[in-house]
Amino acid sequence: AQSVTQLDSQVPVFEEAPVELRCNYSSSVSVYLFWYVQYPNQGLQLLLKYLSGSTLVESINGFEAEFNKSQTSFHLRKPSVHISDTAEYFCAVSPTGNQFYFGTGTSLTVIP
Amino acid sequence: KAGVTQTPRYLIKTRGQQVTLSCSPISGHRSVSWYQQTPGQGLQFLFEYFSETQRNKGNFPGRFSGRQFSNSRSEMNVSTLELGDSALYLCASRTGTRSTGELFFGEGSRLTVL
Numbered sequence: 001a002q003s004v005t006q007l008d009s010q011v012p013v014f015e016e017a018p019v020e021l022r023c024n025y026s027s028s029v030s031v032y033l034f035w036y037v038q039y040p041n042q043g044l045q046l047l048l049k050y051l052s053g054s055t056l057v058e059s060i061n062g063f064e065a066e067f068n069k070s071q072t073s074f075h076l077r078k079p080s081v082h083i084s085d086t087a088e089y090f091c092a093v094s095p096t097g098n099q100f101y102f103g104t105g106t107s108l109t110v111i112p
Numbered sequence: 113k114a115g116v117t118q119t120p121r122y123l124i125k126t127r128g129q130q131v132t133l134s135c136s137p138i139s140g141h142r143s144v145s146w147y148q149q150t151p152g153q154g155l156q157f158l159f160e161y162f163s164e165t166q167r168n169k170g171n172f173p174g175r176f177s178g179r180q181f182s183n184s185r186s187e188m189n190v191s192t193l194e195l196g197d198s199a200l201y202l203c204a205s206r207t208g209t210r211s212t213g214e215l216f217f218g219e220g221s222r223l224t225v226l
Contacts, residue, residue, distance in 0.1 A: 041219070103154055
């Protein structure tokens with residue numbers, strides 16, 4: 001079975017500072033990779049995804065993630081965070097496109 | 113296009129009771145998956161239904177069951193509730209026919225077992 005590791009359960013960061021949320025997965029085969037965001041009392045929303053092609057993918061609100069096959073990582077970054085980015089972030093892996101495996105989540109808190 | 117709708121949003125039950133949760137997927141989506149979310153455990157996969165058939169199943173006891181109807185709406189049932197069943201239950205839909213389809217989540221049903 002696949003495993004997804006989000007190394008940091010909580011990440012506090014000051015407003016306008018950069019942030020990186022780490023995600024590593026265990027797989028020797030091709031995978032599809034996703035980052036989801038969950039705001040309080042809501043479901044998960046897709047932030048960005050990697051299916052194939054360019055290893056750097058971007059979201060509409062300034063986040064980006066880079067697929068690194070050799071390190072089996074898909075870290076999420078943002079150069080300058082806002083208060084509104086405070087949320088729970090989940091990394092997910094889908095080896096076949098049928099079943100999804102989620103990490104335990106990283107709680108990002110942006111401090112004014 | 114309406115999103116994934118889950119009902120009820122909140123419910124409180126006592127140990128030993130049973131509960132049924134409902135999920136209406138996005139129109140045209142034939143796959144519905146259920147997840148249990150608890151603090152520190154993240155999302156745990158329960159099962160997936162596609163065209164009324166269970167396609168995948170997670171590692172949960174038989175007290176957890178589900179079904180899907182011909183209109184793709186899905187229900188999950190938990191019998192003989194335990195305190196540890198308190199969680200946010202999330203439903204997610206996708207087309208199910210293309211392997212690259214991402215999951216679209218509902219807002220969840222928060223179950224509290226007393």
